[in-house]
Amino acid sequence: MWDAPEPEPEEPEPGCEVPCAASCHAQRVLQTLNAYRRSGTLTDVVLRAGGRDFPCHRAALSAGSAYFRSLFAASRPERGLTGPPVVTVAPETPGTDQAGTAAAAALAVVLDYVYGAGVRLRAEDEAAAVLALAERLGVAGLRGVCARFLEGRLRVANSLALRRVAAAFSLASLAERCGRVLRQAFAEVAHHADFLELAPEEVAALLADPALGVAREEAVFEAAMRWVRHDAPARRGQLRRLLEHVRLPLLAPAYFLEKVEADELLQACGECRPLLLEARACFILGREASELRARPRRFMDLAEVIVVIGGCDRKGLLKLPFADAYHPESQRWTSLPSLPGYTRSEFAACALRNDIYVSGGHINSRDVWMFSSHLHTWIKVASLHKGRWRHKMAAVQGQLFAVGGFDGLRRLSSVERYDPFSNTWAVTAPLLEAVSSAAVAPCVGQLFVIGGARQDGGNTNKVQCFDPKEDHWSLRSPAPFSQRCLEAVSLEDTIYVVGGLMDKIFTYDPGTDVWGEAAVLPSPVESCGMTVCDGKVHILGGRDDHGESTNRVFTFDPSSGQVEAQPSLQRCTSSHGCVTIVQSLGR
DSSP states (O other): OEEOOOOOOOOOOTTSOOTHHHHHHHHHHHHHHHHHHHHTTTOOEEEEETTEEEEEOHHHHHHHOHHHHHHHHHOOOOTTOSSOOEEEEEOOOTTOHHHHHHHHHHHHHHHHHHTTOOOEEOSHHHHHHHHHHHHHHTOTTHHHHHHHHHHHTOOTTTHHHHHHHHHHTTOHHHHHHHHHHHHHTHHHHTTSHHHHTSOHHHHHHHHHOTTOOOSSTHHHHHHHHHHHHTTHHHHGGGHHHHHTTSOGGGSOHHHIIIIITTOHHHHTOGGGHHHHHHHHHHHHHOGGGOTTTTSOOTTSSEEEEEEEEOOBOTTSOSBOOOEEEEETTTTEEEEEOOOSSOOOOSOEEEEETTEEEEEOOSTTOOOEEEEETTTTEEEEOOOOSSOOBSOEEEEETTEEEEEOOBOSSSBOOOEEEEETTTTEEEEEOOOSSOOBSOEEEEETTEEEEEOOBOTTSOBOOOEEEEETTTTEEEEESOOSOOOSSEEEEEETTEEEEEETTEEEEEEEETTTTEEEEEEEEEEEEBSOEEEEETTEEEEEOOBOTTSOBBOOEEEEETTTTEEEEEOOOSSOBBSOEEEEEEEETTO
16 A cells, blocks of 8 residues: 655744644644545535445535536536435446446545545556546646656566556656666566567567667567567568567577578568578678668667777877777777787778778888787788778778778879688779878768879869779769868768868768768868767867867767767877777676
């Protein structure tokens, strides 16, 4: 049983009459009226609910209920009545004794509250019934009492039921608390019977939540399939809709083969086949195959981290030996092993299949190093055919491309392709125009090289596009700027470009071949780090318009169009490597 607390008397102000006398008098009046109600003394109306009668006083009901105030003000007592008029609050329904009993019990609680006798609630369903009746009768104050009772009774087992109550009566605080419990204990919630009775859109909304509190994605997949199998003939049509929200690339590969691809329901669902093929591609090619579904949920054992490698100090004189990983959610930095032979700058860095590759870094440097995220160490891999500096690397279709650059004498048009399975580099079709310090980004299965420095020392606005299937370069619409020291990333089939001491974020849509402006930065920047993490574009460090490295960090959220300042880098850095990988938070 739960009793609502009564308000404490206010402290009297100096020189004023003590308010306790008035409040005590009012309390005594209510107690007397309630005693009259219980004994049927001076009552002038009868409320009926579920076959049970409640003698009451019109004046008391009018004072505590907007519904009765309106009802009694509009009606006049009928002449010739031998007793008080009867108002049916909840009619008796034949064959539903339990419902009638519940309606009578709810009215009893409402009347206790109206007559100042406090509120005694025993169970969640009783509180929901009282809440519904109080809303209908316009009993102010009882809504908050019921909401607080329900919040106090919230548990994992009843979180779905109470969320329905919160939605029905617009109880924002209860809804927020239910949502928190559902997210934090989703794996347990999914085993309760209430979960199996959810509507398809409710299940889809739960599965889509990026803050779902699961350590592994297997729990999400199993919850979705459990819901479908509860009524497979009627629900198999929802498979595609639900599977879209399961991050299949995060499943263990062995689990995917044994439990997902071998599942009879999924094998029979042709609509699900593209999602299974996408997951297979992610296992082979890495996160580039599906950036959204390969992104860990917020509370998983795995998380996206931004890795910052090397770079130049504030004045650009010292080469920094550091490699650090940053977890944006916790704002925590962890040190990684330093890149061997770190005395390099303006090198290329790229992530492929969750490993980090670094190449070049000084004139005629052919070295290529890979940081194995599994082994947590740097490994030297096959060298480039051509030493290059101020070039870029990008991953397309599971292979690395080293593009352009400078060899100390001339800008380079040569391009090399790295196959991680054979650990070999091969020469591919050259750029249409040799460039260094250009922006390079993969998008929609192609490679885009934007701007950069030309052989004559000037800058270009050309956009060169490479199709790896055809081994062919073509020109696209020129950029609205001619700059070098640029950076670019792709997110959801759009390329974002910053740098060149410009204070804007430019966008390019390969599908429409159209350029645009996404946002304005607080200050110009060049030679910065740029990567995508948690669905946002991160811009880290770089040189300002005074030629000095900064430690400033900004994020751009395409969904809101907003640029926001973030916690600073650990040190002023420019011309550094900057990539995003998935890392175990326990490391």
